[in-house]
Amino acid sequence: MVKQPPFSILIPVFNERENIGPVIEEVLDVAPSQVPLDLIVIDDGSTDGTQAVLDTLAARHEALRVIHHARRSGKSAALRTGALAARGLWIGTMDGDGQDDPKDLLRMAAEIDLGTIGPIGLVGGVRQQRTDGDDRKYASKFANGLRRRLLKDDCPDTACGLKVIPRDLFLAFPFFDALHRYLPAFTRHYEKQAVYVPVTNRPRQHGESKYTNLGRAAAGIGDLMGVLWLMRRTHFPSVAQLQRPDQPAPPTAVSEKI
Template sequence: MDKPEFTVLLPVLNEETAIEKLVREIFEKMSDDLDLRVVAINDGSDDRTPELLDQLAQEFEGLSIVHHPVRCGKSAALRTGANVARTIWVGTMDGDGQDDPADLLAMCREIDLTTVQETGLVGGVRRARTDGDSRKYASRFANGLRKSLLKDDCPDTACGLKVLPRRLFLSFPFFDALHRYLPAFTKHFGFETRYVTVENRPRDGGESKYTNFGRAVAGLFDLTGVIWLMRRTKTPGRAFVADQIMSENRS
């Protein structure tokens, strides 16, 4: 039986200590079960990350590299990767090594990668976060506020591991923090969401790209904007969107 096609979108910024090990781990843990592609998006790195990615692309046939000349942010990087990908479903994961590719593979098994039906997103829920108590508390507060206002029922929207149809992602209104609201927009477009418990490993070097204060301030503005966008974005329903995704894939 042919293996289902799947693309991993891997946004990367200054991850020279982690990226080679992670790319090798993705292909090692996922390629036996999937017809696998990886699109790594270098989002304006100024360390050795671009050089390492280009070297890895010479070794792995399924690896494509896109270089942003300047930093555009994680959501923009994911959108670039989704435009490059050609599979029905794509998965997202962070480039710092905290996400385990084995968990992404387990999430793929929750759905049929050859079609789009009721489920529009499979998200990861981290079992035990490794980035400190202050970030855990900040994330818990942000999750509670977002869930109460958007009714997205997502227990861990900041987890980098998500699986969703490529064309559905590209149908969402685009803004800088879209990656944090994928569950909310999935439900707004009429699809179901489901969640899988995943591991959260220590960072494999490098530094976090966000601070608690900066995330909180931006998050309040983003949340207000998302509420407005949802009120102004009308969708024809899940069945129509799913049919469009499948017809575009067949063409």
């Protein structure tokens, strides 16, 4: 009998001391018993006590692994750290601020077979009735429209934190600081299909967003030009199989320092 591979859920977090505990407990509460859970929280150099909260929870829950960055390196770097440590063929991503519903991530994972890699390379969430405020919604709508026209990725909400993607496909993408915002574009560029699922967007209960509209816009234009250059200068053959049958399991330490 073939053993069901785990579903690796990656949660990057920075200064979310009040939010991350309830997020982790909710993920563990809704995770189905028939699918092994590999929950990895990547603390991206938090300075508000998040680290201590995570270490306490990791000692309590066997399914949880915590990795600490020594300094803040960004969301894409945190996701890459988590993907390198992941044990599943597929990884699911969600934010640690409580705005993502883990039940949505499980619904998205049901769109594919977690034990195989097929033509679908990405299941992305599309936030409904967003709670971010009008300024951020309008800015996001403009950015999404510009990106879709230039990259032709057909993604309605690339900034949604909820995504399900093969681990090896994610690690095959060229790495840069804003990679997490261009997963749909690179998925299509690597000749894989994408599926999009409506998801809930819940209001933040504690703290504030780490991003501003001006900051997003300033970085976004440069990132978009860089992605266009990468896609014009790189060509890849179709990948028929991404399974790693002979690769040894990654380290199993509960808490690590990077």
